[in-house]
Amino acid sequence: LDKVVSRIEEGIRSASLLPLSTVFGLFPRMIRDISHTQDKELDLTIEGAETTVDKRIIEQLKDPLMHLIRNSADHGIESGDRREAAGKPRVGSITLRASQSATRVTIDVIDDGGGIDSDAVARKALERGLMTAEDLEALSEEQIRELIFAPGFSTSTVITDLSGRGVGLDVVRSAIDSLRGTVGVQSTPGEGSRFRIQLPVTLATSRVLVVRVSGIHAAFPMDTVSCVRLVSPDDISLIESQGTIDIAGEALPLAPLGGLLELDPSGSAVPSSEGRPCVVVRVNEQAFGLFVDDIEGIQEVLLTTRESLLKRVRNVAGSTILPSGKVCFVLNAMDLLASVHSRARAGAAALPDPAEMAPAADQKTTILVAEDSITTRTQIARVLGGAGYEVIVSVDGADALEKLAANTVDALVSDVEMPNLDGIGLTRTVRQNPDHEDLPIVLLTSLASDEDRARGADAGANAYITKGGFDQRVLLDTLERLI
Known part of the structure; x- marks a missing residue:
């Protein structure tokens, strides 16, 4: 009986499947219309249209896909003159690609346009009140890009506006959520973006x-x-x-x-x-x-x-x-x-x-990290956290002094080139405090000349590590030796 029931269920699932060409076939004409109205040369490539999914998904997939493709065509792809100035082909490329595993269907909308400016996204999120400056500081670049899907985030200066109608990509995420799917974005400034939708093959x-x-x-x-x-x-x-x-x-x-x-x-x-x-x-x-x-x-x-x-x-x-x-x-x-x-x-x-x-806080060795680059700061924090250290991060030398005054730390790892107060100035200031005259200080920087190393040593740093070919083991071994 179980085998019969399973075969019946499989038959029902198969009967409810339709090829994605049902909806993909709507978009070539739309691209031609946009190309004409926007005076852009656009090329749409469709792959995997034979992929089958639940017909209930097909019925609800048209609008979110249309939003993403129009978004790429209207705002992702630059004008022909700008593309040529950037060394790109004058014709902008958009690819609509589908693939399937046993249980999931993946749909990519890929363009070779200008990409997403994470700094512009962060500024807009701040202006719209979607995030505070402190919240943004804690986010990685990938997480900042995801803000384009937030309700209320819509702007013509970042690729989130849809044909000037003020409709944000939150509409797309909401539609895909209702289908028990996910949507995300990967982007490289100057090279383009990829929006990826993942959906179940069937809703049954x-x-x-x-x-x-x-x-x-x-x-x-x-x-x-x-x-x-x-x-x-x-x-x-x-x-x-x-x-x-x-x-x-x-x-x-x-x-x-x-x-x-x-x-x-x-x-x-x-x-x-x-x-x-x-x-x-x-x-x-x-x-x-x-x-x-x-x-x-x-x-x-x-x-x-x-x-x-x-x-x-x-x-x-x-x-x-x-x-x-x-x-x-x-x-x-x-x-x-x-x-x-x-x-x-x-x-x-x-x-x-x-x-x-949770392990007790006093069982942890605490490292203060001073680094103005959010990417490098996050990388260092992950390396140290993964090695068992508790990590306190600061965005520059001045912020590090405030964190140092408010916390007990066992070592300081600092960049050299930072706004407000650089790593050399930070090291000198720390050494002037009798309470911190023995605090281990490691300078981690891209400045690699003997003169730069001498400046660090004169300021009172215990170690000087260059970022070129950064080896996390060197940093961890240095801290273990100094603490």
Whole structure:
């Protein structure tokens, strides 16, 4: 009987599938019209149109794809004169590409235009009140680019406006969310952008990882689950008071799932001496870990859309009934990612029970990092956090002095070339304070001449490491020797 039922279900799924050419075929004419009205030379390449997906997805995919393609044509692709001045072909290229795995369909909208200016996105987010300067400081460039999907973010100076109508890319994300999919962007300034949509092949059933947290059942779609780990206190590193775990050399933020869902913590299981189960979720090239009480396993479930009550619940995509008869909430990975970042910016506890799970702060050696480049600052913080250090970051020498006055640190790692107060001036100022005359100071800089090294030594630095061919092992060995 089970085999018969499975064959019937498979037949129903197959009968509901249609090729993407049904919707892809609408776009060549649209590109020709835009090319004429915008006086641009555009070329649209379509690949993988034979890929099949649930017809209910096809019916709802037209508008978000149209938004993305118009966005690339109108605002991603530069004028012919600007392209030639930049050494590009006069004809702008847009590629609409589809591919399929066993359970997922990936659709890429790729253009070779001007790309996304992360600094311009950050400025616009600040102007619109979507982020504070402090919030932006904590974001990576990839996370800043994701702000173009935020409600209310729409501008003609960044590629987020749709034909001057003020419709932002939040419309696209909302539509894809409703299809239990994800959408993200990768971009290189001057070279172009790639918007990637990932969708289930069918809306009928889905493989999920079922967990228990605070007495309820919740499920992660399996295509968002990277791995499951048992995390002990010794596995956790603190970076700016944010708990992180090292997975394949990447420091991933941690959060309690129960806290994100605002569940009563009294219903949580007491962590075992071996640690607590942690589900590592990856969405749009970003990963994070969520603590749960128990892992119940992988199941194939029939999903329902969000009921009217659940539509108001953040982090929840829908619900299902488990074979046991229990109601299970299916989680929204994109919402969870945003909640983890929001929780980190707010300084909320990263772990469900700090007394039992988190190592005590005084057991950690604390390093103060002074670096004005957000990319380099984040890289150094991850290296140090992954090595077990607690890290305090500052954006320049003046900020470092304020952080040093407010915190007890065991070493200072500083760039040399910084605004307000450079690394040499910072080192001299620190050495003038009797309380810090023995503080280990490591200068990490791109200035590699003997004269530059002599300036660092004269200022009072204990070590001088050049960034060219940066080897994290050299930095870690140097700190271990000095502390």
